Amino acid sequence: xxxxxxxxxxxxxxxxxxxxxxxxxxxxxxxxxxxxxxxxxxxxxxxxxxxxxxxxxxxxxxxxxxxxxxxxxxxxxxxxxxxxxxxxxxxxxxxxxxxxxxxxxxxxxxxxxxxxxxxxxxxxxxxxxxxxxxxxxxxxxxxxxxxxxxxxxxxxxxxxxxxxxxxxxxxxxxxxxxxxxxxxxxxxxxxxxxxxxxxxxxxxxxxxxxxxxxxxxxxxxxxxxxxxxxxxxxxxxxxxxxxxxxxxxxxxxxxxxxxxxxxxxxxxxxxxxxxxxxxxxxxxxxxxxxxxxxxxxxxxxxxxxxxxxxxxxxxxxxxxxxxxxxxxxxxxxxxxxxxxxxxxxxxxxxxxxxxxxxxxxxxxxxxxxxxxxxxxxxxxxxxxxxxxxxxxxxxxxxxxxxxxxxxxxxxxxxxxxxxxxxxxxxxxxxxxxxxxxxxxxxxxxxxxxxxxxxxxxxxxxxxxxxxxxxxxxxxxxxxxxxxxxxxxxxxxxxxxxxxxxxxxxxxxxxxxxxxxxxxxxxxxxxxxxxxxxxxxxxxxxxxxxxxxxxxxxxxxxxxxxxxxxxxxxxxxxxxxxxxxxxxxxxxxxxxxxxxxxxxxxxxxxxxxxxxxxxxxxxxxxxxxxxxxxxxxxxxxxxxxxxxxxxxxxxxxxxxxxxxxxxxxxxxxxxxxxxxxxxxxxxxxxx
Numbered sequence: 269x270x271x272x273x274x275x276x277x278x279x280x281x282x283x284x285x286x287x288x289x290x291x292x293x294x295x296x297x298x299x300x301x302x303x304x305x306x307x308x309x310x311x312x313x314x315x316x317x318x319x320x321x322x323x324x325x326x327x328x329x330x331x332x333x334x335x336x337x338x339x340x341x342x343x344x345x346x347x348x349x350x351x352x353x354x355x356x357x358x359x360x361x362x363x364x365x366x367x368x369x370x371x372x373x374x375x376x377x378x379x380x381x382x383x384x385x386x387x388x389x390x391x392x393x394x395x396x397x398x399x400x401x402x403x404x405x406x407x408x409x410x411x412x413x414x415x416x417x418x419x420x421x422x423x424x425x426x427x428x429x430x431x432x433x434x435x436x437x438x439x440x441x442x443x444x445x446x447x448x449x450x451x452x453x454x455x456x457x458x459x460x461x462x463x464x465x466x467x468x469x470x471x472x473x474x475x476x477x478x479x480x481x482x483x484x485x486x487x488x489x490x491x492x493x494x495x496x497x498x499x500x501x502x503x504x505x506x507x508x509x510x511x512x513x514x515x516x517x518x519x520x521x522x523x524x525x526x527x528x529x530x531x532x533x534x535x536x537x538x539x540x541x542x543x544x545x546x547x548x549x550x551x552x553x554x555x556x557x558x559x560x561x562x563x564x565x566x567x568x569x570x571x572x573x574x575x576x577x578x579x580x581x582x583x584x585x586x587x588x589x590x591x592x593x594x595x596x597x598x599x600x601x602x603x604x605x606x607x608x609x610x611x612x613x614x615x616x617x618x619x620x621x622x623x624x625x626x627x628x629x630x631x632x633x634x635x636x637x638x639x640x641x642x643x644x645x646x647x648x649x650x651x652x653x654x655x656x657x658x659x660x661x662x663x664x665x666x667x668x669x670x671x672x673x674x675x676x677x678x679x680x681x682x683x684x685x686x687x688x689x690x691x692x693x694x695x696x697x698x699x700x701x702x703x704x705x706x707x708x709x710x711x712x713x714x715x716x717x718x719x720x721x722x723x724x725x726x727x728x729x730x731x732x733x734x735x736x737x738x739x740x741x742x743x744x745x746x747x748x749x750x751x752x753x754x755x756x757x758x759x760x761x762x763x764x765x766x767x768x769x770x771x772x773x774x775x776x777x778x779x780x781x782x783x784x785x786x787x788x789x790x791x792x793x794x795x796x797x798x799x800x801x802x803x804x805x806x807x808x809x810x811x812x813x814x815x816x817x818x819x820x821x822x823x824x825x826x827x828x829x830x831x832x833x834x835x836x837x838x839x840x841x842x843x844x845x846x847x848x849x850x851x852x853x854x855x856x857x858x859x860x861x862x863x864x865x866x867x868x869x870x871x872x873x874x875x876x877x878x879x880x881x882x883x884x885x886x887x888x889x890x891x892x893x894x895x896x897x898x899x900x901x902x903x904x905x906x907x908x909x910x911x912x913x914x915x916x917x918x919x920x921x922x923x924x925x926x927x928x929x930x931x932x933x934x935x936x937x938x939x940x941x942x943x944x945x946x947x948x949x950x951x952x953x954x
Contacts, residue, residue: 302384306392312404313474315385319411320476322378324371324418326871327581327792328590328773335370340785341595343611344773348874349888350617350864351770352899352924353610354761371422372938375415376429382412383432399469403477406467410478410486413460417490420457421875422935424450424515427948446947447507447514451525454494458532461487465536470545475582481540482579485795488536488803495529495810496879498522503930505952514949515934527814534807534819537800538827540578546797548838549576558656561840565660569773570790579795583788591785593778596770598663598674599733599763600752603783609753611869612766613662615900615917616888620865622842623654632902634915640688641914647677647904650915657839661868663769665751665904670776676764677751678903678916679709680739683726685910692727692905692916694719701918703890703898708757708921727905732760741908755903758922766901766920772869798838799872801831802863809856825850832862839866884930889919896927 305311324337331339332347346353385408393401412430419426427445435443448456464483472479497517504516517525540546549568554560568574583590594603595610602608615632625633625642634650636642644650648666651658663669665676681689691699695706697719706712713719714727728737730750737749750756754763775790808824808831817824829847836844844850849858860880864873877883884894891897901920906913934951942950 302388303392306389307395309396309400312396312400315381316404316407316477319378319381319385319407322374322381323411324375324378324414325581325792325794327794328583328592328788330871332871332874337371337374340591341607341610342590342592343596343770344871345611345613345617345770345869345873347926348868348877349614349897349899349926350868350873351611351613352766352920352922353612354765355610371418372941375419378411378415379429380432382408382415383430386412387432402467403469403473406464406469406483407478409460409467410464410483413457413464413483413490414486416453416457416460417486417493420450420453421490421493421879423937424934424951425453425512428453428456430456444945444947446510447512447949449513450497450515451513451517454490454497454529457490457494458487458529461490461536470543478579481543481545482795484536484540485578485800488533488540488800488807489795491529491533491536492803492806493875493879495526495533495807496881498526498529499810500879500881501933502881503933507949507952509947509949512949515951523814527811527816530807530810530814531819533803534811534824537804537807538820538822540797540800541804546578546800547575548797548801548834549574550838553838558653558840561838562656562659565657565839566771566776569793570775572791574796576797577793578797578800580791580793582791585787585789589786589789591788592773592790593775593783593788594785596774597783598669598753598769600675601670601672601780601783602762603780605783605785607762607785609761609763609765609769611770612764612901613768613770614766614920615768615902617864617868618658618662618768618902620861621655621658623658623840624651632915632917634902634917635691636688638688640690641916643685643689643907643910643912643914645912647906647913649913655839655841657841657865659771661770661772661865663764663771665767665902667771669771669774670780674753674769675751676753676755676767676769676904677749678755678757678767678905679727679729679749680747680906680908681714681727681914682739682908683714683721683724685907685912689907689914693918703919705918707919707923709903710757730754730756732756733763739908742911747906747908751904755901755921761922765922766899767903768901770869793870798835798866801835802859802866804828805831805850805859806856806863809850809859812851813853813856828855828859832859835862835866841865878933881930881933884928884932893926893928894930896925898923898925 305315328342329338331342341355343353345351389404425447428448429445433443461483465480468478468480468483470480501516504513507514552560552564552567568576594605595607597608599608619630619632627633634642651664663674667674692712692714693701693706694713695711709715709729713721717723717725728739728749730736730748738746740746755765755767756763805828808828811819812824825847828850833844849855863876867873885892888897889900898919900918903916904913936954937950942948
């Protein structure tokens with residue numbers, strides 16, 4: 269019976285084949301061919317839309333921990349040390365906790381589209397003007413440059429697929445493309461960006477498309493990466509299958525190569541500066557007016573007409589929304605999805621800024637000369653004179669957001685203040701602010717009523733956003749121990765568990781009822797003029813360290829100084845002493861610090877500390893990330909006996925640990941890709 273049925277099917281297929289034989293050469297009506305897409309501007313618009321949908325843009329849909337460009341629960345700043353995230357992973361490595369090597373596979377889909385356009389569009393050139401043809405070819409080079417850049421900074425040398433691989437027309441052996449050297453890969457990135465710069469128009473014909481200055485901006489960024497790796501990378505190695513140097517640079521030529529890339533980075537940034545098309549956003553800026561400077565820096569991320577924006581990724585509800593507000597809003601303004609405070613800035617990041625009391629070592633000063641807490645009338649007093657740029661980046665305790673004071677309070681101290689309040693992190697009578705000290709305030713003597721507080725519980729805390737210890741104040745009113753937005757310790761990280769909440773990118777005009785997943789639609793600025801200035805300053809610094817004093821006819825010291833000066837002035841930071849501040853290693857480090865402050869939470873700094881090769885080795889609170897680094901928080905307390913506030917600084921209570929080793933600057937190639945290919949090498953030594 270089964271055999272008869274099978275034969276019937278075969279006969280049926282055969283009859284269909286015979287009856288349709290005369291129509292085999294007619295393309296199906298539901299298939300769009302290149303001749304359709306490349307016939308007019310509408311078809312090209314569809315093709316470019318497909319390409320842009322695959323672009324490796326690191327924005328509101330990008331998660332460093334997951335290595336995806338279409339992710340959710342996105343918290344820019346985590347993994348770089350600027351902030352800690354409840355769900356953001358513990359380090360950006362190839363051995364990260366989710367989706368290893370995801371981009372390796374996805375990258376080659378966009379490469380094929382770009383190569384198809386470059387190879388085939390010239391055959392249809394009569395359908396377009398010369399300007400249109402150049403634009404489309406420039407878009408393809410830009411896309412290819414962005415893909416190779418995204419691959420190179422993750423993997424080093426990669427297969428340089430610069431033509432369409434056709435199967436089954438080409439023999440299988442021709443389809444196997446081995447990894448090129450890292451230097452060859454960066455040279456390809458440079459070549460594609462240069463082609464894009466030469467072909468693209470000065471103004472994007474369609475919002476969202478690239479243009480000459482967009483390509484120059486990303487070229488300057490990519491060449492800074494290449495130059496830094498050529499100079500600072502200490503590991504190199506050859507593939508086992510091909511014997512090609514797939515990571516690192518030839519030590520004999522690395523210095524000259526680094527200088528070449530830094531020169532290209534400077535030239536690209538300088539071309540944007542000299543164009544005069546962009547400037548730092550200063551619509552509401554006013555000298556000596558911290559409030560105006562703060563508001564100016566908040567507004568610049570929401571003003572579509574900003575003269576600082578070189579390239580943005582735009583969103584629109586309901587067709588293309590994101591969820592940044594829902595994930596990162598302070599807890600007391602939480603929307604209906606139940607997310608909040610997913611991105612909590614660290615005290616280590618806050619201490620980079622000017623305008624509040626500090627100890628000689630640069631850490632925040634919370635104790636007086638007698639070792640007792642400094643008391644403040646208001647919780648906002650500690651940061652009353654802080655650099656405005658800090659307030660634009662971070663919601664500080666008591667800051668107003670959406671017309672509401674953000675209540676960040678760790679607890680209430682009810683003990684005597686006679687003679688001052690001694691540090692709280694005391695267990696069994698011994699003060700210990702080291703890593704081995706009490707992890708949470710639930711363990712300290714003032715809370716457990718031990719030691720000097722035996723029988724006299726003087727510290728009251730909230731365990732989470734709904735379970736509070738309540739204190740009756742001197743006037744008879746009652747106060748929850750913890751603030752509405754926390755922090756609540758390591759048992760509830762839906763609040764400001766470092767003592768801070770991110771401010772940058774949060775929409776100040778979004779009603780609370782709309783703070784939901786897939787509801788936000790503010791744009792993400794992928795490239796802005798401030799970064800270009802910092803790129804020019806850093807490239808100038810590196811060239812000066814290499815023995816150069818001028819480039820493109822410019823005095824490099826003057827360029828670096830003016831760039832940093834302009835940015836710090838706009839930010840409301842303390843002025844530099846003079847042009848000598850940008851010289852030598854101290855000058856280079858000053859520029860790096862400025863990048864960390866200006867570009868935080870923009871998916872830039874993590875790549876900076878990786879290209880500088882400092883992420884694994886910088887000592888942070890006594891640890892390196894090679895061993896496992898821990899960050900610090902700042903915790904406000906209310907002293908009920910005197911109606912004042914004090915702050916305690918120390919390791920954040922969740923003790924989130926960040927770890928990366930030097931070899932992990934290069935992500936592992938997906939093992940399946942290595943196993944099935946006779947020419948794809950895994951990272952040496954992995």
